[in-house]
Amino acid sequence: MTLAIGRFAPTPSGALHFGSLVAALASYCDIRSQQGRWLLRIEDVDTPRVVAGASEQILRDLEAFGFSWDGEVLYQSTRFEHYRHYLDQLLQQGDCYACQCSRRSLREQGVGSGPLGLIYPGNCREKNLARKNHSLRMSTALAAEVRFRDRVYGDFTMNLEKQVGDFVLRRNDGIYAYHLAVVVDDELQAVNQIVRGADLLENTCLHLHLQRQLGFSTPSYLHLPLVSNAAGVKLSKQTGASPLDYGKASKLLVAALQHLEQQPPPQLENEDPAEILRWSCEHWDPSLITPRNSAADQVHHD
Secondary structure (H helix, E strand, C coil): CCCCEEEECCCCCCCCCHHHHHHHHHHHHHHHCCCCEEEEEECCCCHHHCCCCHHHHHHHHHHHCCCCCCCCCEEHHHCHHHHHHHHHHHHHHCCEEEECCCHHHHHHCCCCEECCEECECCCCCCCCCCCCCCEEEECCCCCCEEEEEECCCEEEEEEHHHHCECEEEECCCCCECHHHHHHHHHHHCCCCEEEEEHHHHHHHHHHHHHHHHHCCCCCEEEEECCEECCCCCECCCCCCCCCCCHHHHHHHHHHHHHHCCCCCCHHHHHCCHHHHHHHHHHHCCHHHCCCCCEECCHHHHC
């Protein structure tokens, strides 16, 4: 039987919030309920977005809420050599190319938009530009339709060339894109079960295309209904999400379970975080989660 391996992979652009807690809890329960390994990865590949001290704060937050991870914490900022290696492989295969187009120039051309932004039409595919000082894009010319079956949202399909276009793997400032880093790290860490927010459903199709071109394995995917604020906007650091309150740890964990439709008993709020996590793993049932976007942040306003 294959060992289940999952991961929680926050970006250190600030402290964790309730939406982060939901994602951490779901990924933790999904793996621990299978006696698997739960890894912690700090996704600090986009160095300009990193907030000083945020990585350390994330570790403190997780520990305060009762989480424990297996092995050492992996930091993407230490793994550029791996990303460079696989990017070189894609370049050698002809799957990736240098591009001089900026968002501004594409908007001026009247390029249309899709679910992930401007749909890049392949302007530079055949230009053979120098790699230095240019972005590097993944070609979607041969991607055709990409499909997968999500454990909550069911069958999901995208035509990458028509709906996304060629996407960036390394920016012109040399920073590696999330898409490349996450696919490489999941493969090298042997992650085979991914649990994350539904805002990444479309991104998963990009990742499947990358996995295939690199000869990587494909994990199973479970995308979670997003937590939204009172205005119906996804709860995030950018929308002013409040940091986790340690004094409400048990209450917040139960609220996260309720958002995940796990039907926790009311008295569970009176237990400490470790006991709540134990109950959560023992009773974890992802089939109860329905695909939706809903607000579950009322606990912040008590």
